[in-house]
Amino acid sequence: MNKTISHNIVIVDDxxxxxxxxxxxxxSFNNFNVLYHAKNGRDLQQKLKDYSELPEIILLDLNMPVMDGFETMEWLHENHKKIKVLVLTMEDDEGKILKMLSNGAKGYLLKDIHPDKLNEALVQTLEKGYYHSEKVAESLLHSLHSNDTEKPTFKExxxxxxxxxxxxxxxxxxxxKMNLSPKTIDGYRxxxxxxxxxxxxxxxxxYALKNDISKI
Amino acid sequence: MNKTISHNIVIVDDxxxxxxxxxxxxxSFNNFNVLYHAKNGRDLQQKLKDYSELPEIILLDLNMPVMDGFETMEWLHENHKKIKVLVLTMEDDEGKILKMLSNGAKGYLLKDIHPDKLNEALVQTLEKGYYHSEKVAESLLHSLHSNDTEKPTFKExxxxxxxxxxxxxxxxxxxxKMNLSPKTIDGYRxxxxxxxxxxxxxxxxxYALKNDISKI
DNA sequence: ATAGAAAACAGGGAAAAACCCTTTTTTAAA
DNA sequence: TTTAAAAAAGGGTTTTTCCCTGTTTTCTAT
Structure with a gap:
């Protein structure tokens, strides 16, 4: 039995x-303990209420039904500023990385990392308050230099x-199908x-497929 | 300490x-023990040689670099008939399910299943020699009824x-780019x-994207 | 109420894509 | 060597896409 404090983790992944x-x-890591896991943001909100203990770190996925990682991050940032969020996802899209970090995530990890890296990330997040992998640092620099990343906004x-x-x-x-004139469609196009x-x-x-506007 | 035999499992996932x-x-399941894991088919081939003990069951992913799940399945079917292979992947494509099962896989599991289902699948595979989830059974039936699944063959x-x-x-x-006349391209088209x-x-x-002929 | 902005609608014309049918060249097989 | 099949091109037509330039309608803010 170890006398050192075990740090509480919560996993959010569908x-x-x-x-x-x-x-x-x-x-299995030293001094870490998973309190519970949630299927999505909504589920997390419920469980944060139900359980008396709050986690120190949340490992958050992005693609989830009902309430996804982005919404969840915003909500956590508003309501649980003390909980440190590490994004853990497959998505290595630069825009998503930036969005999550600017919404208050303390780190961004890809699901194909080595387990040791996850351990390192958890430890560093407790010690320094954040963890940034080389890959994320690269993305940040890249996005600074090429300031084209202003995502356009679309009408309904x-x-x-x-x-x-x-x-x-x-x-x-x-x-x-849209009950519009072909010429209007031509305008949209x-x-x-x-x-x-x-x-x-x-x-x-x-473009639509890459940016998840449409799925096939 | 339990006296019952522990069954050896190998995981193949990048x-x-x-x-x-x-x-x-x-x-953590009763009577199961992971021998090792491999990054891909090639890695698995090496490790099957290196380790004296053979696994009873292999949990096999499909999307992998170097040597993917399909190639690996074929090789295992040729060289290690005794090892039971359960496919464990994200891909719920009907064609892929059929391909793997007809290549000798003993079951097809999706990565979003409940942990208990995995345990059940492992136990059943040892006992009955195979495991088929409702979803897979459905796919099989569907593909029987709609016999359109004859995939066309393409030239280089x-x-x-x-x-x-x-x-x-x-x-x-x-x-x-292909050093052909536009008319030839029109023929291909x-x-x-x-x-x-x-x-x-x-x-x-x-079509090309759905069938992984091209990626974006 | 009205100016300004955004959304919807539209014409003309050029380019590309789609379609159909035929011909030559290559390759492989009988 | 003849035959057949596959690959590569060509000619010509219709439809769709693309692009530029407008007008009308709708909404919104002052």
Whole structure:
């Protein structure tokens, strides 16, 4: 039995197999103890209420149903400033990294890291208050130098259109489906091409898929 | 200390965090013991040689660098018939399920299952020799009823073309890049449209992405 | 109430994509 | 060597896409 204090961790991930497995791993680290895990942000909110003990660190996934990592991060930042959040996800998208860090995440880890790195991250987060891997540092620098990362904003109908554009429908058929004139659709198309700096419909489709606007 | 025999498991997954975590979970099950884990098929081949003990069950991921789950399955089927392979992956694609099962996998599990299901699968695989979840059974039935699943076969150049079609290049530019006449490209396009039953280039792009012919 | 902005709508014209049918060249097989 | 099949091109037409430039409608803020 060790006399040193065990630090409480909470895991938020919708994949229960991964969460359960990770729990065992974290428990095997020195001085770390998983309190519980939550399926998503909403579930976490409930459990933070139900349990008397608060975690020191939350390991947070991004892609989750009901309430995803981004929403959860915002909520935690508002309501539980003391809890340190480490993002643990598959997504290595620069924009997402930046978004989460600027929302108050103390670190960003990719799910394919070595277990030792996770241990290191947990320890450092307690000691220094944050953990930044080389990869994340790189991304940050890169985004500073190329200040093109201003993500465009879309109107509702533009998003509807983009989703439909990721199909075999012609623009005329899309116009029909959206109850708009083909020329209006042509306007959306044009605006999007300019905004996203793409040359043709395939470019638009690729953009929509890359940015999770549409799924196939 | 339990006197019952512990059954040896091997995990094959390129995500070392997941593999390490899963190892802890499997070790926590009754009568199961993880011998080691491998990063990919090639790594597994080496380790099967190096270790005197063979596993009874291998938990196999599909998406891996160097030597993926499909190749690995084939090799195991040829060289280690006695080892029972359970596929453990994110991919719920019907074609992949069928491919792996027909290659000799004893079960197909999705990574978002509950830990108890994994335990159940391991036990059943030892007892009955296989494990089939409801989801997989469904897929099998579905594929029987809709016998459209005959995947078309592609020529080398067709695949090259499809990859290039998943970009903003025009057909003329693609022809240039492939050192062919635009008319030849038009022939490829026509054949593919017929073969894949798609109406236009967007349809082709979606097909190529869905079937991992091209990635974005 | 009204100016200004955003959204919807639209015409003309050029380029690309899609479609269909035919021909030559290569390759492989009988 | 003839035959057949596959690969590569060509000609020509229709449809869709793309791009530029406008007008009308709708909403919103002062």
């Amino acid at each position: 994949h229960s197999l991964f969460a359960s497995s990770l729990e065992k791993l974290v428990n 109908r533009e998003i509807d259109f983009m989703k439909l554009a990721c199909s075999e429908m012609t623009y005329k058929e899309i116009a029909d 044009q605006d999007l091409f300019n905004k996203l700096d793409v040359k043709n419909r395939v470019g638009l489709v690729i | 995500h070392s965090l997941f593999a390490s975590s899963l190892e802890k979970l499997v070790n 150049r067709e695949i090259d073309f499809m990859k290039l079609a998943c970009s903003e290049m025009t057909y003329k530019e693609i022809a240039d 026509q054949d593919l449209f017929n073969k894949l039953d798609v109406k236009n280039r967007v349809g082709l792009v979606i």
